[in-house]
Amino acid sequence: MQQFARVERTRRASSAALAVKIGALMGCLLIPNWVHASVTELAEKLRGLLGQVPKPPGSTGQDKERRLLLNGQVFHVVTGHSERSVRETLEFYRLKLEDQAKAPTLGLRTLGFHQISEESGFLLLVDPLSQSALKAVAAQEELFTSAGPLRMVTAVRRAHGADYLFAWTDEPLRVEALSPSDDLDAPGRDVPGVPRPIGSVRGLSLFEPAAGYGLITYQLPGSPESSLRAARDALRSAGFQEDPDLRTATADRDNPLTQLLSGKQSVLVKARARRSSGSQVTYLWRTQ
DSSP: OOOOBOOOHHHHHHHHHHHHHHHHHHHGGGSOOGGGSSOOOOOSOOOTTOOSOOOOTTEEEEOOOEEEEETTEEEEEEEEEESSOHHHHHHHHHHHHHHHOSGGGGTOOOEEEEEEOSSEEEEEEEOOOOHHHHHHHHTTSSOGGGSSEEEEEEEEEETTEEEEEEEEEEEEOOGGGTSOOSSSOOSSOOOTTOOOOTTOEEEEEEEETTTTEEEEEEEESSOHHHHHHHHHHHHHHTTOEEOHHHHHHTTTOSSOEEEEEETTEEEEEEEEEOSSSSEEEEEEEEEO
């Protein structure tokens, strides 16, 4: 059985931190909320190096592939439920992904990282494209995610089984897609015709084009209340109208939010204080 290659010690802390960040971000996609209520029935054939999407034993349902744009990078995503435990589900995928990896046919080894408990867990596997890509990791010039396409699975205990999410990329993961600068916009885009708060910096851009939704976050220097007001003013200037019922129902919340509508578009806007300083405004955008 092929084992995950060990990432060099001097890079392990950075690689592990990035792995945890990817796991946490992808794990959020398993949380049911209005953004994911409309799961796309994307019918296009699976692309990339994987062939057929593996389905774990005990699977009672697996959605078709979804295509997400995370800070400009394409992620293919499949979600489902298995009657097996979190550990068993992730172990199935670990063995299957190692077996499907292209690296061994090139005389190379896969790179991987995992974190598993009885309640939740995730695993990452990078399928290196070349010896030079591995050398760049060994020389501390690049993180392990840059060596080749990423395969990731995250699972959360649910009832007597586990909900799981399987995600992969066709290209090496760009570090700036997950760790953008605090002073510059993250890669990706805003929603056309949906203005951001004046003076803000984009921190996250997540879209599912086929389903017609997006999640975009912006950083501002002021309080949550002033940041929400800046977002509301920007949207109103573009013809959006505030939903007065939602504003009244959430008036006493610690994290203020509001919803604005324009034609078939709706934008749920939420503001919260950042741990360091300033505030973060989140746009949950949807079109019918």
